[in-house]
Amino acid sequence: MRLLLVEDDNHVAAALSAVLARHGFDVTHARSGEEALQALVPEVDGFGVVLLDLGLPDQDGYEVCGKIRKRTSTPVIMVTARSDVRSRIHGLNLGADDYVVKPYDTGELLARIHAVSRRTSHEDTSSGIETELRLGPVHIELPTRRVSVDGSVIQLTRKEFDLLALLAQRPGVVFRREQIISEVWRTSWEGTGRTLEVHVASLRAKLRMPALIETVRGVGYRLVAPAG
Numbered sequence: 001m002r003l004l005l006v007e008d009d010n011h012v013a014a015a016l017s018a019v020l021a022r023h024g025f026d027v028t029h030a031r032s033g034e035e036a037l038q039a040l041v042p043e044v045d046g047f048g049v050v051l052l053d054l055g056l057p058d059q060d061g062y063e064v065c066g067k068i069r070k071r072t073s074t075p076v077i078m079v080t081a082r083s084d085v086r087s088r089i090h091g092l093n094l095g096a097d098d099y100v101v102k103p104y105d106t107g108e109l110l111a112r113i114h115a116v117s118r119r120t121s122h123e124d125t126s127s128g129i130e131t132e133l134r135l136g137p138v139h140i141e142l143p144t145r146r147v148s149v150d151g152s153v154i155q156l157t158r159k160e161f162d163l164l165a166l167l168a169q170r171p172g173v174v175f176r177r178e179q180i181i182s183e184v185w186r187t188s189w190e191g192t193g194r195t196l197e198v199h200v201a202s203l204r205a206k207l208r209m210p211a212l213i214e215t216v217r218g219v220g221y222r223l224v225a226p227a228g
Helices: 010-022 033-039 061-071 085-093 106-122 158-168 177-185 190-207
Strands: 002-006 026-030 049-053 076-080 098-101 132-135 138-141 146-149 152-154 213-216 220-223
Touching: 002 010, 002 033, 010 026, 026 033, 033 061, 049 061, 049 106, 061 076, 061 085, 076 085, 076 106, 085 098, 085 190, 098 106, 098 190, 132 158, 138 158, 158 177, 158 190, 158 220, 177 190, 177 220, 190 213
Parallel strands: 002 026, 002 049, 049 076, 076 098
Antiparallel strands: 132 138, 138 146, 146 152, 213 220
C-alpha cells in the first residue's frame, strides 16, 4: 500500500518511514501542507492512506485536512498531541477518518492504518436489500451514502455514515460495542473503543439530535427512532 506521510520533522519522518517500510508500506514523505496537496493529484495519487501530522510549518493541519477531503476520498489519519474530545470531533467533522494521539505506540498506529484501509476497501459493498432508511426526519440513502435531516443534507465521514447506517437498520436494538467495532472498523482491537465514542459524539452534534443515539451503559448503543 502507498502511504503519504505528512510530517515536517525529518528525523521523526525517517524513523517512522523505516518502520512503515518494514511492514510493507511504500511511503512518500511530504514536509508541508502544500507538498501534501501537490502529491494528492486526483486520479493520479493512488495512496491508500494519508498520515497527517497537524503541526505543519506552512498551514494549519485542520485546514490541510479539509483541503485533502475536498480533493480526494483517500482515508486520512490525523496525528496530534491534542487529546481532548472537542479537537478530535473537529478533525472528524473536517473529514478525517481516524486519529492517533501523541505519544503513540507504533503497534497502535499500524492497527489503525490497517483498520481504515480494510474498511475503505469494503465501503462500496452492498450487503442489504434496502436502499434507503427513513427514521422520522432522518433520511438515509445507502447506495449514495447520503444523509439528510428535514431535507437538509448532512455531511458525514465514511465511518460516521457506516455507524449511523448500522444502527438505523435495526432501530431500538442494542448493538454491543464489540459488534459495532467489528462491523464498522472491521477489527476486534479494543483500542478502537475511544474512536467509537468520538464518532457517536460527532454524529449527535452533526445531526443536531443528541437523543437519536442512546448510550446503553456497559453494553453499547442503540438508535431511538424519532417520532414524525
